[in-house]
Amino acid sequence: MKNTEKIDLIFKHFERHIKLSDTLKTELAQRIICKTFKKGELVHHATKVCNKSYFIQKGLMRAYFIKDGKEISEYFSAESEWCNSPRSLRTRQLDIYYIDAIEDVEAFCLSLVDLMYLFDHFPEMERYARLSMGTILGHFMERITSMRFTTAKEKYNHFLATYCDIHHRIPLGMIASYLGITQETLSRIRAKK
Amino acid sequence: MKNTEKIDLIFKHFERHIKLSDTLKTELAQRIICKTFKKGELVHHATKVCNKSYFIQKGLMRAYFIKDGKEISEYFSAESEWCNSPRSLRTRQLDIYYIDAIEDVEAFCLSLVDLMYLFDHFPEMERYARLSMGTILGHFMERITSMRFTTAKEKYNHFLATYCDIHHRIPLGMIASYLGITQETLSRIRAKK
DNA sequence: CTTAATTTTTGACATAGATAAAAAAAATTA
DNA sequence: TAATTTTTTTTATCTATGTCAAAAATTAAG
Numbered sequence: 001m002k003n004t005e006k007i008d009l010i011f012k013h014f015e016r017h018i019k020l021s022d023t024l025k026t027e028l029a030q031r032i033i034c035k036t037f038k039k040g041e042l043v044h045h046a047t048k049v050c051n052k053s054y055f056i057q058k059g060l061m062r063a064y065f066i067k068d069g070k071e072i073s074e075y076f077s078a079e080s081e082w083c084n085s086p087r088s089l090r091t092r093q094l095d096i097y098y099i100d101a102i103e104d105v106e107a108f109c110l111s112l113v114d115l116m117y118l119f120d121h122f123p124e125m126e127r128y129a130r131l132s133m134g135t136i137l138g139h140f141m142e143r144i145t146s147m148r149f150t151t152a153k154e155k156y157n158h159f160l161a162t163y164c165d166i167h168h169r170i171p172l173g174m175i176a177s178y179l180g181i182t183q184e185t186l187s188r189i190r191a192k193k
Numbered sequence: 194m195k196n197t198e199k200i201d202l203i204f205k206h207f208e209r210h211i212k213l214s215d216t217l218k219t220e221l222a223q224r225i226i227c228k229t230f231k232k233g234e235l236v237h238h239a240t241k242v243c244n245k246s247y248f249i250q251k252g253l254m255r256a257y258f259i260k261d262g263k264e265i266s267e268y269f270s271a272e273s274e275w276c277n278s279p280r281s282l283r284t285r286q287l288d289i290y291y292i293d294a295i296e297d298v299e300a301f302c303l304s305l306v307d308l309m310y311l312f313d314h315f316p317e318m319e320r321y322a323r324l325s326m327g328t329i330l331g332h333f334m335e336r337i338t339s340m341r342f343t344t345a346k347e348k349y350n351h352f353l354a355t356y357c358d359i360h361h362r363i364p365l366g367m368i369a370s371y372l373g374i375t376q377e378t379l380s381r382i383r384a385k386k
Numbered sequence: 387c388t389t390a391a392t393t394t395t396t397g398a399c400a401t402a403g404a405t406a407a408a409a410a411a412a413a414t415t416a
Numbered sequence: 417t418a419a420t421t422t423t424t425t426t427t428a429t430c431t432a433t434g435t436c437a438a439a440a441a442t443t444a445a446g
Contacts, residue, residue: 067342074334087331119323123316130312130322137326138280140333141267147340148373149260152433172394180341185433187395345403365424378403380425 007032010055010108013080017131018124027122031114037061037101043083044099049092050085051112059105060169064177065096073178076102078166083107102170152181153189200225203248203301206273210324211317220315224307230254230294236276237292242285243278244305252298253362257370258289266371269295271359276300295363345374346382 007029014020020028035054037043043061044050054061054077061083063074074097077083088095089112118125139162146158159179160167167175172190176183200222207213213221228247230236236254237243247254247270254276256267267290270276281288282305311318332355339351352372353360360368365383369376 065338072338072342074338086327086334090327090331119320123319126316126319126323127312130319130326133323133326133330134279134283137330137333138283140330140337141279144333144337144340145258145265145267147337149265173392182434183394184396184435188433191395364422366422375404376424377405377426381403384425 006034006057007108009057009080013055014128017128020124024118024122024124027118031118032108032110035107035109037105037107039101039104041101042098043101043105044085044097046085046094046096046098049094050088050097051092053082053084053089053110053112053115054099054107055082055110056080057106057108059107060102060166061099061105061107062102062170062174063097063099064174065098071098071174071177073174075178076163076166076170076174078169102174147180152179152185155179155181156186156189199227199250200301202250202273206248207321211321213317217311217315217317220311224311225301225303228300228302230298230300232294232297234294234298235291236294236298237278237290239278239287239289239291242287243281243290244285246275246277246282246303246305246308247292247300248275248303249273250299250301252300253295253359254292254298254300255295255363255367256290256292257367258291264291264367264370266367268371269356269359269363269367271362295367340373345372345378348372348374349379349382 010032011020011025011028014028032055034057037059043054044052046065056077056079058079061077063077063083063085064071065074066072083099085095085097085099087093088097092112119129143158143162146155150158156175156179159175163170172186173183176186179186203225204213204218204221207221225248227250230252236247237245239258249270249272251272254270256270256276256278257264258267259265276292278288278290278292280286281290285305312322336351336355339348343351349368349372352368356363365379366376369379372379
């Protein structure tokens, strides 16, 4: 890491859940590397096991999978959020997800090996993971509820609420596949209000 | 705890993810209490903050919420699974979920206070939570996919796959609300095959 | 700038699944 | 075991959203 100011972004993120000792900060700084991706660039390919986690410093990433030849968006990650192929990273096996950059991206990158090292040596990292996964789990539960008992319009409103800050940066087609509706339907919903 | 054999069930569960030291086993045994619930009994009420987690030893529990006066099943927990109101437990705030017993239930009960104590003193408990939440997160992702791009029949098949062992113990109406389809539709799907 | 490629919008039509109401079956209680 | 309540099934319509096709608008490339 050259830019010590930049890394503060991810430190601040950790510190929302845990206290970072100087030792841990040093260990993190030694292991985190910076990567950049051009808009449209593929960051992770489903034919590979995912062994990295990206923390976005600037830009927008998307996890998606292919169904019947079409890209189905699974989730979007923006500034100060992680992006990876969760199950692949956890189980060290293949999963269906691709990751690409919707905008030019600057990201911090932590390898699985380094993550494991940190979990083994810093219990507070385990806590961080437990707490932040709890938050994500909550979002998923809300999303499941939103998927089940709402009209297409309500689904879209729920999307607008959860991706409040970044919804305008995501193309309509990607939003439609994320919501499980057709882009025609979404276009009509937008036209009405 | 009187029955030392019984508590092995939950020890074995922990040991799927972590090693349990004798110290931790003792601490757990001191804190876990047994509770029983009759079929139909309300275990957790949405007007209360959830401050307990139940690990089911025998029977079947359900988390649900009320929408337009109807009970919408969120998830089911059977033997060797946890049941609680996740976000309420995590944030110490109210959430929408009720929990009831679909069958007579015998469960181990751990209070939030005791959970916190264990997290604070046993880093391996943090790891256990991280790993088991990862598994749950994977299930949720699959469920979200299943909710979005499949017909009612495919949703039902996905339910049968995920609740393979216990699907026959869950009433049709509860399954329908879990899947976000009407019970009439589910009844027709069952009739066909 | 001009052309090509991609994304979004619009229109016509089809259909899976919702809704409503009532009968049948199963489970619970007296 | 009869009576009551709850759950499931069936029948008949209705509607939101999907599908297909093509035009318009936007973005990217030469």
